[in-house]
Amino acid sequence: MEVFELLKKYNIPVADYRVVRTCKEAEEFSSKVGYPVVLKVWDKRISHKTDVGGVILDIWSDKMLETSVNYIKKKFGNVKMLIQKQIQGGIELFAGAKRDESFGTLVLLGLGGVYVEVFRDITTRLCPVDEAMVRDMIYDLESRKIILGYRGQRVDVDSLIDIIINLCRLIEKERIKEIDINPIKANKSSCIVVDARVVK
Numbered sequence: 001m002e003v004f005e006l007l008k009k010y011n012i013p014v015a016d017y018r019v020v021r022t023c024k025e026a027e028e029f030s031s032k033v034g035y036p037v038v039l040k041v042w043d044k045r046i047s048h049k050t051d052v053g054g055v056i057l058d059i060w061s062d063k064m065l066e067t068s069v070n071y072i073k074k075k076f077g078n079v080k081m082l083i084q085k086q087i088q089g090g091i092e093l094f095a096g097a098k099r100d101e102s103f104g105t106l107v108l109l110g111l112g113g114v115y116v117e118v119f120r121d122i123t124t125r126l127c128p129v130d131e132a133m134v135r136d137m138i139y140d141l142e143s144r145k146i147i148l149g150y151r152g153q154r155v156d157v158d159s160l161i162d163i164i165i166n167l168c169r170l171i172e173k174e175r176i177k178e179i180d181i182n183p184i185k186a187n188k189s190s191c192i193v194v195d196a197r198v199v200k
Contacts, residue, residue, distance in 0.1 A: 027066075
């Protein structure tokens with residue numbers, strides 16, 4: 001199952017998207033959701049799309065979109081592409097879940113984007129979790145001030161809690177080893193998944 005469809009199955013919000021092969025299909029999607037959009041190479045063999053130049057942000061027009069599609073095709077061949085509504089602003093968070101032979105089924109939360117591997121500000125709990133446990137996870141983080149409110153920025157904590165609880169449900173019910181969500185674009189009114197990967 002497509003990773004985004006899997007997330008939606010467990011009521012985890014995902015930015016509007018479509019998998020396309022042509023510029024025409026990408027333009028049709030963009031006209032429906034409005035610019036800006038993001039274009040990504042969509043190949044399960046490529047886990048770090050940004051590192052290999054497989055993600056193009058801030059596409060604001062049909063002309064920019066055409067140029068971006070041609071770039072992806074020239075660089076990666078006739079691959080599938082994911083076009084997605086670009087979520088403006090907000091804080092980037094990481095969430096994940098995995099099966100661990102020693103500890104059991106774990107859920108993870110931390111600062112996301114490029115910072116997930118830089119700061120390693122991640123906390124874990126055994127599944128299942130409830131609201132109180134997820135709030136404890138947030139307070140465990142060094143970045144909790146950013147999540148709870150700092151210089152006008154804050155996160156919709158209730159939505160974040162729902163995502164973590166639903167991730168536990170997902171990893172316990174589906175036949176997968178691991179799922180990483182990075183980033184979640186989080187602001188004061190919503191938390192929306194932008195990218196994710198599954199290890200089966």
